[in-house]
Amino acid sequence: MKKTLLLLSIITLSVVTSGCNQYFRADMENGNGDIYYGTFNRRDYTQADVKLFKRNSTMTCDGIMFLDNSTRMVNWSNKRGLAKMVLGCSDGTVIEADWQMRKADYNKGIGKGVDQFNNIYTFKAVPKSEFKKNVKQKYDFVDDNTTDNYLKY
Amino acid sequence: MKNFIRLVCLFTLFITMANIAMAAERPVLGNIQTSSKKLTQEEFGYKKACQNYVPYEVAVRNNNPVPVVVTANTRVEFISADGTVTPSDSRRQIYRKSKRFDHSKHIIGALPWSVPSNVRLARNMMIEKPLPIRFEPGKVYNFRVFAPVSVTNPVAVNITNLTFDRKTLCDIKIPLENVEEL
Structure with missing residues (x-):
């Protein structure tokens, strides 16, 4: 009985403390038709940190995303949520994107974005396996107290 | 040995002076019309946000023939009357310091109505009038900046590291006092 309880608490703890990463x-x-893979880590029900990697390149982007629709409304089931994402990249590019989230959640959705040089980007959610296949480098999301840059964070 | 130390000191001094000179070289962009308005708590409407920040609504019109764009290194700085430059908090920090306590993060099975006020706050502060990434010629852009309350008597806000040719970096300086609307 004790072992079962311990196991249950460990599982609960791991579920509670694990990140809610989603991939896109x-x-x-x-332009060059470059392909990027990204992930966002939900910090609360409104805000998420975003990381983006250019395929076959060392270029990375950091950013933040704000959901314009609550995920915890009573009538949330069939809503489409809008979200705004701004990313600052290591080569100076700034990408601004508007997302449409299905059911106002971060795990399904499509997005359209533009950078400051008027290049157009389309975003779509992908499974974790596709992200892992294309992004080999280790990464970490920003610390809560980071004040490094206005547009990135 | 003494000569070597002197040489190292001189070299360090030279590098420091060169850095200062280069930092001072970044020009303020001309042909820009600006206006600004301080928002009161009644106008802005978020008590906790106003305890930490003073919101300003800023308008910028680019009268140059070419678009001016931001870069990933663009920062927002507030200049006080005594010349002190204070960098703005990041958007992330502004939101975190202004939002309400989020039950959903700390209590399993949170109350469903604990979040909408934070969504409205994020919409008001970050989504509706963000810093534009591109200033097209002749167009007026309205956006909001949030001066930390620790900045005493801010007289201007600087938007730094903008570019119009992907090479030259420049700033936009927006006065926050005695300004007329665009």
């Missing part, structure tokens, strides 16, 4: 792919519509 971004395609540059014009």
Whole structure:
């Protein structure tokens, strides 16, 4: 009985403390047609940290995303949530994107974005396996107290 | 040995002076029309946000023939009357310091109505009028900046590290006092 309780508490703790990472792919519509893979880590029901990696490159982007629709409303079941994402990249690019989240959640959705040089990007959620296949580098999300940059964080 | 130390000191001094000179070289962009308005707590409407920040609504019109764009290193700085430069908090910190206590993060099975006020706050502070990433010629852009309350008597806000040719970096300086609407 004790072992079962311990196991149950460990499982509960691991579920509670694990991140809510979701994964997405971004395609540059014009220009070189670059492909990016990204992930967002939900910090609360309104805000998420975002990390984006260019495929076959060392370029990374950091950013933040704000949901314009509550996920915990009583009538949330069939809503489409809008979200705004801004990313600052290591090569100076700034990408601004609007997402449409299905059921106002972060795990399904499509997005359209533009950078400051008018390149257009399309975003769509992908499974974790596709992200892991294309992004080999280790990464970490920003610390809560980071004040490094206005547009990135 | 003494000569070597002197040489190292001189070299360090030279590098420091060169850095200061280069930092001072970044020009303030001309042909820009600006206006600003301080928002009161009644106008802005978020008590906790106003305890930590003073919101300003700023308008910028780019009268140059080319668009001016931000870079990933763009910062927002507040300049006090005595010349002190204070960097703005990051958008992330502004939101975190202004939001209400979120039950959903700390209590399993949180109350469903604990979050909408934070969604409205994020919409008001970050989504509706964000810093634009591109200033097209002739167009007026309205956005909000939040000066920390620790900044005493801010007279101007600087938007730094903008570019118009992908090479030259420049700033936009927006006065916060005695300004007329665009």
